[in-house]
Amino acid sequence: MSAKAKHVTVLMGGFSAEREVSLTSGAACAAALAAAGYRVTTLDVRRDAAALIAGIPKDTDVVFNALHGRFGEDGCIQGILDIMGIPYTHSGRLASALAMDKPMAKHAFSAAGIPVAADLLADRETLNAGDPMPRPYVVKPFNEGSSVGVRIVRPGDNTELYTAAAWPYGEKAMVEEYIPGREVTVAVLGDRALGVTEIRPAQGFYDYAAKYTEGKAVHICPAPLPPALTAHICDLAVRAHAVLGCRGASRADFRIDETDPAKPRVVILEVNTQPGMTPLSLVPELARHVGMSFEDLVSWMVENARCDA
Template structure:
């Protein structure tokens, strides 16, 4: 890690998205780690009053903002634009990468243009979902602009899940539907792709706990204690392992990400098992990976010999205005 360039760090936490509790959990670990590392750290709960947030940042101007927000307004380019306007360096990606990654339709277009593997799918009006199945079963339906698997559902043969999803849908007039990819959920964390950066960390194989999850790696499986089992490095075909690392770096760069990201995949090895590489499908890139006690990026960093405190300090020292 480079010599320290920052001393005062403001950690933005909470926010007003559906992932507020995730953000608060991430921020608790970040605050403790940065204080132990010797930074002068201040926590700021980014509530609905933007003027109060700007005033707090103006009054006690930090050298760096550690963006520990998740979801809308924290991960979609909104707060990044405010910080660029104020000229305050911040962690993670800038406006464009954040906005595109958060918009699943836009991100799919970027991945397709870069030649990266995505699941067949399309965006539909939610009213169309009410009328009939928009894809052959099984398929997945997702909100366009949510993270942490919020609002994601799987429609399987013989399921009457469609009416249940519609009854609870509060994510806008459009939805993304994609082919359901059988097999496993795997993920790759990336800490920068430039000279001297750790780069792609490793591949983690994720098995949701069936007593916690609802048939896939959902919100509860991600954040509840014991919600999932993580195996790293993943015990998959070596060609698929290398491909996952390469795709994660390519997706990070295609979006223009900075700092840390995490790329999620489905890996279908159901046909040939471990005797062949199988099918690897890119699901999404998270520009603000979770930093909670059950999160995947800190776990992968530790596997690479990078402590939680060192990872947080690396993010601070690689902060910048991204405009």
């Protein structure tokens, strides 16, 4: 079937904390797919499974999943599309669920020999009682994306209260060893890494605002790293993609601790199975680096869509 004959429904919006980002991603992808010759329908997904199923046109050939966050990238929507038998972009339900559950993903990485930071799960009582590990450390929701809710607790910081109002991300949080140094990311398409980008926030760390606000962070593509270190990080990203069972596009985030310059420590933070597709996003940037236009990228995703039906 030619691109002009293929009907693609773009799912966007959703009801997670990343709704606005998803709307931006979805609009950009829909425009690029239309320009590439596909017949495109967009669907703003709400918290109504029956409406979602009814809203996907019956002649849809492929669903382009531009949803971010819970329900969109945690295996839920993937399961619905598997039941419907409609091919969709990005990873299937198991890989999506594993990647979204940070502790489970780290267990998989560690078992495969991919280096991870030390971590523990703590409930509100534990967090409010005192430091669960030596400072500095990172506190993050264990099943959110886009750095939603991430906090770095440093020496001298006032203790924050993890009440339901101050911490609306569930009863438990993931507490993780803080890895100093540089932050880099790798885009993986299928079984190949496109390259490494270094991320330098204007201030603080690469939080939600830095990800999606122009001028809040600088992307250096390709990252200024020795060739051997670049190759090592790319290899880790491809291995992490494979360990989780990802398909299509993913993005792996790493920290490089250069406390000992002769032996830098590379640690994986997470794999994002639904990487952002906004004008500021990293995967489109890395694709351009290897000569792949945004239209080429989204077309590749559509042509490699699958389902687990």
